[in-house]
Amino acid sequence: MSEQISLQAEVPIELGGKRLDQILAQLFPDFSRSRIKTWILDEKVAVNGQTLSTPKEKLFGGELVEIETQIEAEREYEAQDIALDIVYEDDDILVINKPMGLVVHPGAGNPNGTVLNALLHHHPDIINVPRAGIVHRLDKDTTGLMVVAKTIQAQTHLVKNLQARTNFTREYEAICNGTMTAGGVIEKPIGRHATKRTHMAVHEMGKPAITHYRVAEKFRAHTRLRLRLETGRTHQIRVHMAYLKHPLIGDQLYGGRPCPPKNASETFLDTLRGFKRQALHAIKLSIAHPITGEMMTWEAPIPEDMQALTDILRGDSKENPQIEY
Structure with missing residues (x-):
């Protein structure tokens, strides 16, 4: 075809x-x-x-x-009846809210059962668009919003905007280890780790990477953040936060091991230990429509596991108020 x-x-x-x-x-x-x-x-x-x-x-x-x-067409991939949480759809694009555990594109270890396979089932004509219209990705265990192009024309314009860093804004909600006092900008290049081939790392020979972040809420030993990507490197937020010595809760690849504060309850400890994915959610997406040029914005609610984690952190802070001098 x-x-x-x-x-x-x-x-x-x-x-x-x-x-x-x-x-x-x-x-x-x-x-x-x-x-x-x-x-x-x-x-x-x-x-x-x-x-x-x-x-x-x-x-x-x-x-x-x-x-x-x-x-x-993308002949080597098969259509599979996998449910998609579609937030918006028209003749040119669709926006999905990706759940935890769903890989975006087939690869080693994940030959099928991906977002791409689901897209081919939902909209068979997307087989004529390279990579089935996928213009940006989310990690397997990162949740939230992704835009997909349904036509070559839409894909071309979305990719141009993404590369030019114009009319394409991605915002994330995250919870990291440690208490951060203020926001800022991380401008450190990212490339493949020298020895761990599944990891990315900050190093001077990497590609430019810029992450903006601000503190949304502080807890006793953790911080809820709002982040905005200016570039889109693999694992960018996870790598940049680990570089700041504030890895994301649950990020087993980049050091997000449980770091409970003193006197934490058993419920708190169980929740922290049981959070097995990086606490990262693509909460907001703003783009210029690739055909009409209209600015469009979508938001995806915080997933249940991250909301439960936030509630536990808030409760712990209330039960253990810190004395300020």
């Missing part, structure tokens, strides 16, 4: 003197520059009836450009 693409346009005189790939990117903004370059190299582009295969070829203006190609 594949989608047939047929495009044609006359090159405006004002674009004369520019490269073929630059001109096509302006004429057909629904498709990424890398995809357009591939079409040129694969000889899918004709100018005045003559096939061109050099992206840097310059045009004069006034030429007729035509693209005839196909976009292959």
Whole structure:
């Protein structure tokens, strides 16, 4: 199964003197520059009836450009009837509230049973969109909001905004170990850990990563945070908070072991020890709609396990008021 693409346009005189790939990117903004370059190299582009295969070829203006190609579907993945909590859907996008334990994309150890497999069942035509329209991910045990593109055009615009860090805002709720006194910005590059290949780490040869955070609520030995991603590196919030020596509660990969305060109740201790995932939830998503340009915002309620954890922390703080001098 594949989608047939047929495009044609006359090159405006004002674009004369520019490269073929630059001109096509302006004429057909629904498709990424890398995809357009591939079409040129694969000889899918004709100018005045003559096939061109050099992206840097310059045009004069006034030429007729035509693209005839196909976009292959994601054939290796199967549709599976997996329930999705759909917060919003139209012809171009859908927004889901991902539960804990659901992997976003098939990979080693998770060949199926993922968000991608569920998307293929819910909207079969999404098979024609690369990665089934997934433009950003959440870790398996992170809950909350994700936007998915249902068309190639929508995906192209969402990815452009995400890469440009414009009109694409992701906010998270988290609970970390330790009492933080103030918010701030963490601007530390992240890359693959030198020895632990499943881990990420802060190191100078990594990719730029920026996390904004503020204190939402302080407890005796923990802090509830509100965070905003400016970049989207793998495990970014988890790695940055561990770097600050405030790993997220339950984050077994990055040191979020139970750190109870003195005189904590058995109920408190049981709740803390029983929280087996990182306390992280994608609570708010704001984007410019990829087709209409309308700014849209969604919020997902705090999941039950994080709400129960918050209630326990609040109760402990009330039962053990700290004396201020």
